Amino acid sequence: MSVRTGATARVIESGRAAEVAAAPATVPPQLVARTRAMATDVAVRLVLRGRAVSSPMGLRAAQVALGDAVAVFGRVETECTRFSPTSALMRANADPQGWVSVPSTCYQSVHEAWLAHRRTSGLFDPRVLAELLRFGYDHSLPFSAGSVVIDGDPDGDSAPGARRTPWVPGFRPGSHQVHLGEPIDLGGIGKGLAVRWARDRLRLDCDDFLIEAGGDCYCAGREPQGRPWGIAVEDPLGGEAVAVLWLTDRACTTSSIRLRRWQVGGRTVHHLIDPRTGEPGGAGLLSVTVVADDPASAEVDSKTLFLAGAERIASACAASAAAALWVTDDGSLGVSDTMDQYVAWRSR
Numbered sequence: 018m019s020v021r022t023g024a025t026a027r028v029i030e031s032g033r034a035a036e037v038a039a040a041p042a043t044v045p046p047q048l049v050a051r052t053r054a055m056a057t058d059v060a061v062r063l064v065l066r067g068r069a070v071s072s073p074m075g076l077r078a079a080q081v082a083l084g085d086a087v088a089v090f091g092r093v094e095t096e097c098t099r100f101s102p103t104s105a106l107m108r109a110n111a112d113p114q115g116w117v118s119v120p121s122t123c124y125q126s127v128h129e130a131w132l133a134h135r136r137t138s139g140l141f142d143p144r145v146l147a148e149l150l151r152f153g154y155d156h157s158l159p160f161s162a163g164s165v166v167i168d169g170d171p172d173g174d175s176a177p178g179a180r181r182t183p184w185v186p187g188f189r190p191g192s193h194q195v196h197l198g199e200p201i202d203l204g205g206i207g208k209g210l211a212v213r214w215a216r217d218r219l220r221l222d223c224d225d226f227l228i229e230a231g232g233d234c235y236c237a238g239r240e241p242q243g244r245p246w247g248i249a250v251e252d253p254l255g256g257e258a259v260a261v262l263w264l265t266d267r268a269c270t271t272s273s274i275r276l277r278r279w280q281v282g283g284r285t286v287h288h289l290i291d292p293r294t295g296e297p298g299g300a301g302l303l304s305v306t307v308v309a310d311d312p313a314s315a316e317v318d319s320k321t322l323f324l325a326g327a328e329r330i331a332s333a334c335a336a337s338a339a340a341a342l343w344v345t346d347d348g349s350l351g352v353s354d355t356m357d358q359y360v361a362w363r364s365r
Contacts, residue, residue, distance in 0.1 A: 044241045045070075050083050054090035055098070055208050056157060057231035061086050061215065064225035064241050078222040086215035090230065093211040096123040097203045099146065100157050110146075110200035116187070117195055124193040127186060130206050133317045134184050140321045142292035143201035144184055149290065153281045165279035171286070204288075208233050209270060209316025216268075216312065228312075232271035232319075235312050236264040247361070251275075253303035253344050260306075260342055260350070261362040268312035272319040273304035291324045301327025301345050308340040308359050 048063040061083060063069060069079035096105040096119070105123035119127070133141045149155075153167035187196030212228050216235045219226050225238030227246055236246035245265040249258035253275040262269065274297075278287035291298030299305075305323045309315040318339055325333040327345045334341045334353035341353045342360070350365050 047241060048080065048083055050087045052087050052090055054094040055204070055211070055230070057208065058229075059087065059090050059231075060227075060229045061219070062227045062229075063219070063223050064238070067224040067238075069223050069225075075222070082219050082222040086218045086228070089215045089218065090211045092122050093126065093207050093214075096120050097126050097207045099202050099204065106201075106203055109195055109197050113197040113199050115196065116189065117197075118193055119195055121193060124188075124195060126203050126207055126210055127195050127197070127201070128188055129210055129313060130201065130203060131184065131186050131188075133206060133313070137317065137321050139183055139292060140324060141205065141317050142184060143203060143205065144199050145205075145290040145292055145295075146200050146202035148295050149202060149288065152286045153279070154288065158277075158279060160276045160279070167279060167281040169281050171282050171284060205320055206313055206316055209268075209313035212268065212312035212316075232273060233268070233312060233316060234270075235268045237266055239265060250306050250342060251304075252364075254348055257364065259344055259364045260352075260360055262308065262359045263361045264308065264359060266310075267308050267359070268310065268315040269306065269308050270312065270315035270319045271304055271306040272316075272323045274299070275303065289320060289323050293324075298324040299326050302330065303344045303346055305330070306342045308356060 045064055045066040048065060049060060051058070051060045053059065063079055063083055065076070065079070068075050070076055098104045099106060099110070101107060105119040109117040109119055109123070130143045134143070152171050153169045158165050184198065186198055208230055212230055212233050212235050215228050216237065219237065223237070225240070227237070227240070228235045234248065236248065240246045245263040248262040248264055248269055250260045250262065250271065252259045253273050272289060274287040274289060278285060287297045289297060289299055302323055305319045307315045307319040307322065309318060322330055322333055322339060322341055330341070330343055331351060331353070333339070338355055339353060340356040340359065342356050343351045345351070350363060352360060352363065
């Protein structure tokens with residue numbers, strides 16, 4: 018997913034652009050901060066209007082908010098990564114049957130993962146860490162470098178198989194202690210939470226901003242020219258964008274297997290594991306994009322809808338009223354009824 022403001026305006030000038038107010042004569046400047054965290058390039062953009070420039074103190078507050086928002090991503094990565102043995106998450110994973118004190122961000126992340134597990138009736142399950150390790154994903158893999166091949170036998174006797182029991186971790190809020198029960202991976206929700214917490218910080222001082230973190234983003238207010246933010250949804254087959262969305266005060270997340278797939282033991286696998294089978298899920302799908310109010314919810318829903326597969330995703334969206342757009346492995350594009358209101362342009 019990428020923001021392509023100029024291209025978006027050209028693509029949709031004969032479509033829904035007619036519903037959007039004309040751009041102001043003077044385009045306000047922006048403040049932009051960038052970082053890299055959770056194997057993702059992160060960019061935060063503030064449009065300098067409204068509260069952000071209402072006074073010298075307003076501008077200073079916006080600058081501080083920008084720095085605080087970017088720092089959120091580093092904090093989530095430091096506390097919640099599974100690729101560092103010294104992270105708070107990995108300390109808890111090392112003693113899943115004990116009570117382990119963790120910092121606030123890790124504690125909140127585990128709690129949010131549990132809430133998502135309950136909300137999705139177990140379809141979102143952080144315990145798929147066992148399956149990811151089984152498929153050789155025990156360290157950060159160089160997906161951007163091209164084809165990744167790992168030695169191993171994912172179908173050996175140690176294959177953990179399907180999850181049939183709910184995840185019931187324990188929490189002690191006063192001491193920030195967690196009891197995981199089993200080791201977990203927070204990668205499936207951590208980035209969405211980072212976007213949420215960065216959004217919440219920016220909202221205190223700013224009206225118009227954009228947070229981009231790979232396939233996750235949040236669009237607040239309006240872009241510099243006064244239009245809704247234009248979000249181009251990438252083609253997982255490598256072509257041009259498959260759709261452009263107009264978004265205001267909405268989160269947007271894409272779950273895709275375009276990059277995070279690899280070969281192990283002669284099999285092609287990917288990172289979106291179905292806890293019902295212990296295997297990579299989403300048969301027939303390449304990507305799912307979800308629009309929602311909350312970034313973490315959008316992150317979870319894009320993954321659980323992906324697991325429905327090409328044959329069942331339309332009915333899954335109808336049942337949950339999810340605003341979703343998906344691409345199948347033959348290149349077909351599907352759009353749910355509730356997503357249609359955000360679609361400014363689609364390729365097919």
